[in-house]
Amino acid sequence: GAVVSQHPSRVICKSGTSVKIECRSLDFQATTMFWYRQFPKQSLMLMATSNEGSKATYEQGVEKDKFLINHASLTLSTLTVTSAHPEDSSFYICSARGRSSNSPLHFGNGTRLTVT
Amino acid sequence: GQSLEQPSEVTAVEGAIVQINCTYQTSGFYGLSWYQQHDGGAPTFLSYNALDGLEETGRFSSFLSRSDSYGYLLLQELQMKDSASYFCAVGNTGGFKTIFGAGTRLFVKA
Numbered sequence: 277g278a279v280v281s282q283h284p285s286r287v288i289c290k291s292g293t294s295v296k297i298e299c300r301s302l303d304f305q306a307t308t309m310f311w312y313r314q315f316p317k318q319s320l321m322l323m324a325t326s327n328e329g330s331k332a333t334y335e336q337g338v339e340k341d342k343f344l345i346n347h348a349s350l351t352l353s354t355l356t357v358t359s360a361h362p363e364d365s366s367f368y369i370c371s372a373r374g375r376s377s378n379s380p381l382h383f384g385n386g387t388r389l390t391v392t
Numbered sequence: 393g394q395s396l397e398q399p400s401e402v403t404a405v406e407g408a409i410v411q412i413n414c415t416y417q418t419s420g421f422y423g424l425s426w427y428q429q430h431d432g433g434a435p436t437f438l439s440y441n442a443l444d445g446l447e448e449t450g451r452f453s454s455f456l457s458r459s460d461s462y463g464y465l466l467l468q469e470l471q472m473k474d475s476a477s478y479f480c481a482v483g484n485t486g487g488f489k490t491i492f493g494a495g496t497r498l499f500v501k502a
Contacts, residue, residue, distance in 0.1 A: 282434075310489070310490065312492075317497075318494070318495075319479065319492050319493060319494045319495050320435065320479070320492045322489065322490070322491060322492075325489055369434055369435070371435075371490075380425060380437040380440055381425070381427075381435075381437060381481075381490055382437070383427075383434040383435050383436070383437075384434060385433070385434045386433070386434045
């Protein structure tokens with residue numbers, strides 16, 4: 277089946293630094309990728325939709341200058357958390373969908389970010 | 393706007409059948425999906441309904457009624473490993489953005 281690889285799985289960083297999270301589709305072309313954030317025992321909150329070759333579309337309340345998304349190819353999207361603060365600590369999960377609108381979402385394994 | 397409602401918790405015994413309901417409100421509807429997530433893990437796709445009716449995949453089945461904006465996930469022959477959170481999700485206009493419900497935590501007891 278389709279595989280989405282997300283790296284790193286865990287990262288601990290100091291407040292004020294930036295962290296980059298990579299999301300790769302390994303065996304299919306991902307025209308659209310999505311970045312979600314999940315707090316413990318809560319649902320997945322969509323942060324932004326990333327389309328290959330164009331700017332990401334951010335959900336209301338998500339700071340685009342803080343959460344930089346780049347989708348430069350059909351197999352790679354990156355999320356950079358800039359000037360991280362402890363409140364940014366969360367589980368970030370990417371997902372990818374193929375060309376069809378009814379293709380299921382394939383999720384990466386997530387990145388546990390801890391900002392100290 | 394979009395919203396999905398599902399029960400927060402369900403408890404059942406091993407070998408039993410459990411149904412997790414989901415009602416939704418969305419502007420433009422492109423299918424109802426179900427995902428399973430174990431603690432600390434990533435969601436995994438279980439089932440998808442674009443049209444009314446029942447979809448069966450092994451022990452899991454999913455049902456959709458678009459006129460009622462309602463669906464459910466049916467889990468049969470429950471196993472301990474089925475203890476997890478289950479999310480219903482809807483695709484909106486264009487089908488490319490997927491919004492998740494709050495999730496239902498399923499506890500399977502021996």
